[in-house]
Amino acid sequence: MFKFFGTRAGTWTGFAAAALVLFGLAPLVMTGFRLGLLAQFLCYAIVAVGIGLAWGRGGMLTLGQGVFFGMGAYLMAMHLKMADAEFRNGPGAVPDFMELAGIRELPAYWTPFSSAGFTIAAILILPTAFAVLLGLAVFKRRVKGAYFAILSQALAGAFAILLIGQQSLGGFNGLSRFRYFFGYNLDDPVNQQMLYFIVAGVLLVVVAVSLQLRRSRYGELLVAVRDAEERVRFLGYDAANVKVVAYAVAALFASIAGAVFVPIVGIISPASIGIVPSIMFILGVAIGGRASLVGPVVGALAVAWAQTALSEQFPSAWTYAQGLLFILVIALLPGGIASIASVAKRFQTKRTPVEAAA
Amino acid sequence: MSVALTCKNIEVDFDGFKAVAGVDLELARGEVHFLIGPNGAGKTTLVDAITGLAKYSGSVVKDGEELRGKKVHHIARKGIGRTFQTATVFENLTVAQNLDIAAGAGRSPWTLLRRRRHLPQIVVDTMERIGLKDQAETPAGVLAHGQKQWLEIGMLLVGDADVLLLDEPIAGMGHDERETTGLLLHDIAADRAVAVVEHDMDFMRAFASRVTVLHAGAVLASGSVDDVSGDARVQEVYLGTATKEAADAATA
Numbered sequence: 001m002f003k004f005f006g007t008r009a010g011t012w013t014g015f016a017a018a019a020l021v022l023f024g025l026a027p028l029v030m031t032g033f034r035l036g037l038l039a040q041f042l043c044y045a046i047v048a049v050g051i052g053l054a055w056g057r058g059g060m061l062t063l064g065q066g067v068f069f070g071m072g073a074y075l076m077a078m079h080l081k082m083a084d085a086e087f088r089n090g091p092g093a094v095p096d097f098m099e100l101a102g103i104r105e106l107p108a109y110w111t112p113f114s115s116a117g118f119t120i121a122a123i124l125i126l127p128t129a130f131a132v133l134l135g136l137a138v139f140k141r142r143v144k145g146a147y148f149a150i151l152s153q154a155l156a157g158a159f160a161i162l163l164i165g166q167q168s169l170g171g172f173n174g175l176s177r178f179r180y181f182f183g184y185n186l187d188d189p190v191n192q193q194m195l196y197f198i199v200a201g202v203l204l205v206v207v208a209v210s211l212q213l214r215r216s217r218y219g220e221l222l223v224a225v226r227d228a229e230e231r232v233r234f235l236g237y238d239a240a241n242v243k244v245v246a247y248a249v250a251a252l253f254a255s256i257a258g259a260v261f262v263p264i265v266g267i268i269s270p271a272s273i274g275i276v277p278s279i280m281f282i283l284g285v286a287i288g289g290r291a292s293l294v295g296p297v298v299g300a301l302a303v304a305w306a307q308t309a310l311s312e313q314f315p316s317a318w319t320y321a322q323g324l325l326f327i328l329v330i331a332l333l334p335g336g337i338a339s340i341a342s343v344a345k346r347f348q349t350k351r352t353p354v355e356a357a358a
Numbered sequence: 359m360s361v362a363l364t365c366k367n368i369e370v371d372f373d374g375f376k377a378v379a380g381v382d383l384e385l386a387r388g389e390v391h392f393l394i395g396p397n398g399a400g401k402t403t404l405v406d407a408i409t410g411l412a413k414y415s416g417s418v419v420k421d422g423e424e425l426r427g428k429k430v431h432h433i434a435r436k437g438i439g440r441t442f443q444t445a446t447v448f449e450n451l452t453v454a455q456n457l458d459i460a461a462g463a464g465r466s467p468w469t470l471l472r473r474r475r476h477l478p479q480i481v482v483d484t485m486e487r488i489g490l491k492d493q494a495e496t497p498a499g500v501l502a503h504g505q506k507q508w509l510e511i512g513m514l515l516v517g518d519a520d521v522l523l524l525d526e527p528i529a530g531m532g533h534d535e536r537e538t539t540g541l542l543l544h545d546i547a548a549d550r551a552v553a554v555v556e557h558d559m560d561f562m563r564a565f566a567s568r569v570t571v572l573h574a575g576a577v578l579a580s581g582s583v584d585d586v587s588g589d590a591r592v593q594e595v596y597l598g599t600a601t602k603e604a605a606d607a608a609t610a
Contacts, residue, residue: 216474217459217472218470220474221462221470223448227450236463
């Protein structure tokens with residue numbers, strides 16, 4: 001069965017099935033509220049696909065994807081707030097939260113975000129460019145492993161703190177109460193469903209891009225860098241550049257996810273992009289299986305769903321369940337849910353050929 | 359036999375300790391050049407210096423170009439390939455993938471982002487040459503110890519290295535594998551310079567075209583196997599105690 005999904009026909013079948021579930025089945029059986037939740041989870045899944053590429057294939061434990069998620073989210077939120085203000089009070093108007101904070105004059109850096117085109121370009125380019133610069137600075141110096149993980153996590157913490165101090169970005173409360181999304185009323189259930197379709201479509205595209213990267217020569221090279229970076233360098237490659245590409249793609253995915261998260265959830269604040277949410281992203285990927293294509297998606301959805309379901313029932317117990325889950329997966333199933341099939345096979349045959357030959 | 363690589367007065371300083379203290383070395387195409395010496399003689403450090411891993415003073419010139427100060431991957435692209443004491447291959451990738459990556463330094467981003475349709479001819483030929491044709495689709499991690507070392511040598515061949523620096527290529531190999539490796543080294547040395555860091559004296563005697571003996575970071579002797587074996591200083595520091603004991607026994 002797994003062989004089949006490695007073939008071209010298998011790939012198309014897999015995508016068709018996923019599209020059928022996401023576009024056909026889910027809207028049919030789920031209420032608007034549940035569909036909205038699913039849309040939110042799909043945003044996490046998009047981030048997870050990027051982490052799967054950078055961490056699972058590239059070996060970079062990115063504990064700070066909240067930074068890129070947050071960039072995309074805030075950039076989008078700024079545009080939505082600008083559009084709302086313009087809709088109410090005409091061009092150059094100050095968004096409502098600024099009025100409350102006593103800011104009468106629109107800060108200069110907000111002005112370009114009244115343009116939808118500029119905003120979308122910024123969402124695609126800014127976080128990616130930041131990731132490239134950061135990646136070059138870090139990977140050229142051969143910072144890796146736990147040092148890279150700590151660095152990226154510290155960055156997420158610093159970014160959240162920075163945002164809390166910015167009154168012109170809503171400070172601790174962040175940006176919320178969006179009314180329109182590129183002219184569509186966000187209170188309208190039809191438009192909410194449209195947002196769900198958009199995020200589902202983005203997820204499929206992101207998975208397709210990731211698949212192409214994995215199957216390309218670049219994907220093989222990335223695994224080579226993960227497993228033996230020195231060897232790659234001594235073959236004449238600049239290993240840092242190979243890593244930067246995967247890191248930047250992961251950042252781009254996270255940024256896009258953040259941008260669609262904002263109109264779906266209706267709020268973005270430092271609390272949803274700091275260290276804890278960044279670890280949540282990683283958790284889903286670890287549980288789903290970081291090295292597989294679909295594992296991160298499954299893991300992200302499972303963790304987000306479990307969090308919602310469990311915290312509805314036992315609000316205080318979820319944190320413990322989450323920690324336990326993480327420990328269990330790392331201890332018993334390092335390859336995540338995606339590796340269950342091969343682990344089961346190993347139990348059947350006792351010794352795999354790999355072990356026998358080694 | 360043209361000179362492929364010229365090292366002049368190489369010095370590697372580890373916080374005051376001179377691991378390599380003024381080594382001159384010439385590697386010529388057509389030769390299998392053995393670097394031998396006791397532990398700590400500076401053999402591997404010398405290889406590290408040439409390949410850009412260790413900082414050094416002095417000069418390394420290949421085809422008229424000074425390599426000192428260049429980055430590791432730039433030096434590799436100049437056609438200087440090395441292996442490591444423990445064979446380093448990409449264990450999760452197949453033999454064919456390993457070689458395809460090794461053949462691909464300098465591929466355009468466009469080529470990299472697409473799927474591999476065919477194996478390059480040089481990869482196919484090299485798999486034959488290193489005896490891993492039947493293992494093309496085998497993950498490298500599953501290969502036997504000796505096969506990994508052949509694969510690593512193969513990776514240098516497809517990368518078109520014309521100076522090969524091999525660090526203990528027969529470590530842990532059985533007798534037949536050593537023989538095969540020795541013949542392979544001479545085969546590839548036909549149009550390349552091959553330097554071998556080795557401890558195994560029998561292997562050295564059987565396959566060396568030229569030998570350089572290092573001791574305490576300096577060149578003690580250099581020449582043919584016979585020249586070097588006959589050198590009194592070499593016998594003293596390296597082949598060492600055995601001859602000395604024999605001499606003691608003779609006088610007693």
